[in-house]
Amino acid sequence: MRNDNNPANDIGTQYYATQLGIYDEMYATENKALPYWERFMGALEAMGSEKLELRRREAQRLLRENGVTYNVYGDSQNLTRPWRLDPVPLLISSEEWSVIETGLKQRAALLDLILKDIYGKQNLLKKGLLPAELVLGHEGFLHPCVGALQNQLRHLTIYSANLARGPNGRMWVLDDRTQAPSGSGYALENRTVMTRVLPDIFRETQVHRLSVFFKALRKGLADIAPHNKEDPRIVILTPGPLNETYFEHAYLASYLGYTLVQGGDLTVRDGRVWLKSLTGLQAVDVILRRVDDSFCDPLELRSSSQLGVAGLLEVVRRGNVAIANPLGSSILENPGLLAFLPRLSRHFLNEELKLSSVATWWCGQRRERDFVLQNLDNLVIKPINRSMGNHAVFGGELSSKEKEQLRSQILAKPHLFIGQERVSFSTLPAFIDHSIEPRNAVIRSFVVASGDDYVVMPGGLTRIARQKDNFIVSSQAGGISKDTWVLASEPDKPISLWTQPKRNQLIDAATEPLTSRAADNLFWVGRHLERTEAVTRLLRTILLKLRESLEFKDSIDTECLNVLLRTLTQVTGTYPGFVKGDAQLLKTPEAELLSLAKDGHRKGSLTANIQAFFQAAFSIRDFWSQDTWRSVDNIQRRWQQRVINNELNIEQLQNNLDDLITGIVAFTGLTNESMTREAAWLMLDSGRRLERALALIALLRSTLALQHEDALQNQVLEAVLVSTDSLTIYQRRYRSFIQLPMVLELLLLDETHPRSVAYQLHQLCIHVEALPRCKGNSHLSKEERLILKAYTDLRLCNVLELTQATENKAIYIDFDKLLANTTALLWQFAEVIADAYFSHSQTSELMILNTPEDEL
């Protein structure tokens, strides 16, 4: 029902068509919208759909620029998918919320007690309150974790529940998330964006702030630290940038001020967990894990896991590290447990369960199994283990053959299955294709332990399906998220996430330790970006020359172009390319040039370098300020949109190269201005300097180290100066004389020129000395010696001697030798740096006794 004559007012509540028999959030059970929805929708209506669409796009832009992504497995083309946010939030009144909040707290407390029992005395099993097969037959029950829980007020630190409202208007719990719940960071980012795109409406509607939750999370994590409770070292353990919610891991790490680590960044020694950093091993007190529990320790749990830390569970057992949530807590995600919660609530709390779960029958009991088998058509059937596929099957939608199969599977191992009632969730208004439509929604709520109580995030992550009448709501399936506004009776006071130190107390500045993995990535961010820049500049010079040679048809132009083309092949390492001496290729180089720019599968191409740069930067997402990340994203996205996804010609490529240079300069400038000159910056800049030196040397070797005729020489010299952004400086300094020795003076030896080789080597000397490893050691380290040698050799050379022409030789032998030697030293230097600082790459190997042999 769209009123096309009046497009400005087409999103009012009168156009909202709800479905019969489905509860709608706006209408509840009445025919009139609830007053707070009425007010909100009135404000939207006043804005009109066009404006709202603009706001929606603005929100998408902000999310994209902030790098909010959700990785979709099996989508290698588009590794990161932008996070989608609907501008219409879910509104919940404060009265209703307090009911939900109480229910969530009770449920968290109950699950905590169950966890403690299962990994402790197991009275629930002994007393028959939980069947053995339900607990011991679930893959979330980790035998080695029994008895490993430490003395904490609450063991379940973080809890999350998916809620949906049923037709009767009551909230139901669909499932419990207890192992490493995700989504709180997305909820926070949604809120941040909403306050920017709908600031006035947000202000007028009094909404509870989310920061109370994150403050409690910080405190909750500090509380469980076994040592250093005052100032514990807390890390976030992520599976890495390929994980679906990696953005959130990085986001929470920088928001909460924790170090983001992967399994390889940690090690176990002397019964403690240590962070491997450039400054040595740092003790870790608390791990907020986003790695599934069975993957956390290859020694005692899943031996094939590369995501964990060998020996971690032993450290937990000794009480030297706390993990949130504890290893083994995924047992609580067993959906079969839902059927037993009401009984356990009465047993533990002497209370009825306040938030009901979706009606669930666990087939491990005979009566329940028979019920499920008799009602297969009306139920949703789920396996209790996620590894059996997380697919809920709607019994009614199966063919009779499939149904028979399912039936025999259930009969063979009944304890592995549950049947659940099919619930139709409530709908709520969503802004879809310029109009307001009802969509089914699921709310993910977040709870964190604080002392012996729990704190609930006043809000959450609401998700809707894209299509109408679709009950499968998940981010993997391409759902859309919404902010969740819990209305307050009076405005919330802002809560600062900062902890207040006592008056006049000076806290020691704790420099975050730089993990060797992060150092490695920073180094490569610098290298890939610099390589991209060098190739871009050279390519630009070539395109210029190409145009000139076509225009003036001067043979010297063509010869110079050929020199440059061969240089490009050498600088990019894309042999045989132009080096092969194929006359035809040199005559019509356009296709090869475009391929060197565009082809991501070609090692050395611009696209390949940009992608590598982006991947390295993404792996350490937590390091970049928001502005810096935006510049990273710009470089990658523009190139993707304008070059990779486009059929473009040589002229258009030229413009895009200019753009790319601007993008690179923005990144370089931002990092220069916003990073403290500590290990992280040293690594980034060392990568950059090293690569710039290598690229410049490669350029010089294949241009100026060759002996040319005077006329050609002049052109090549000019091209080299252009390609190194040094022409203006040269002209100012030497006016109109262009001579090889003077160009070399500037590009090779001038330590004040940021594009000279000498400048790069000098900077590397300074950086290496400042790196933490060398402190307090009077001997020069291996990397110091190498770089000092390269630098000194260069300083000792004499450009006039280097450029003595030799009869019948194509190259300046001494000059070429110097360049070759410097390159070799720099390569060695890079290897030594990698060995010394990036040793995390050392792989582990499982040693296991092979088949025991026996006598017959």
Added chain:
Amino acid sequence: MKYRITHSTFYHYSQSVGLCQNEVKLQPRNFWRQHCHNSRFDIKPTPMDFRERTDFFGNRVTYFAIQQPHTQLIVTAISEVTIFPRENNLDLFNQLTWEQVRSLLQGTPLQIQSQSEQSQNQVQIQDNNLEILDARQYVIDSPMVTIIPELADYARSSFLPNRALVDVVHDLMGRIHKDFTYDPTFTTIATPLSEVLSFRRGVCQDFAHLAIGCLRAYGIAARYISGYVETLPEPGKQRLTGADASHAWFSVYIPGTGWLDFDPTNNTVPLDQHITLAWGRDYADVTPLKGIAFGGGQHTLSVSVDVLRLE
């Protein structure tokens, strides 16, 4: 019968290992049939971190870490154990049918009654109950034994209606011994049961897993035992030191009797020549020695076991 067992494992690495963490289950556990007088480790290089504990199944576990660079690692466990012979063989005449055992295992535990009603008798029922409760975890799938229809098919002819469970297991053990070829070259730890079943080859570990799978397919509780068996030299030959090996067999729960061991590799009911190290749902629960080494390149491994009868 008293034995001294010396079990050594040698690792050689092609490159230096900077750090390795290990978990060892090489110390014999105590139970009614067996007493371990003493058991000690000799590990080279000396571990910086060494800790003993008891695992979920009651087995003795040792964690140790070597934190200095090394190119070889030798782990030796030396234990002295007494095996008490059975007083009689009445256990083997338990007449409970396998169907009866199955329903006992499936039955829900007794209801907890109010405190005032608790009597000595009830405590006893409770104990029995706990034993059955414990046994139930050995009926369901475990990491290395997944019940598949082929297992039930193979075992069917042993599971005759109303046959005593003891007889069923005897029969099954005999058939495995007869039908399967002992072949150390055929399987590795990763070989799935379905392959062992279709090629009819394997080693003691496979045969134990196979029997366990067959029994569980019929709702019977069965567990995996790791240990050693005493070997006697052929008549007239000198006994060779270190030529023994690790061994594995299985155990079946029979209500009223408890757990009864069977060795399908040798087609015997272990009496006083089997020394038990540990038990669990399958090999994964009782792996004698496993470790994670950082660095090291290629490694080679050799094992020597010596089971010496002392008295």
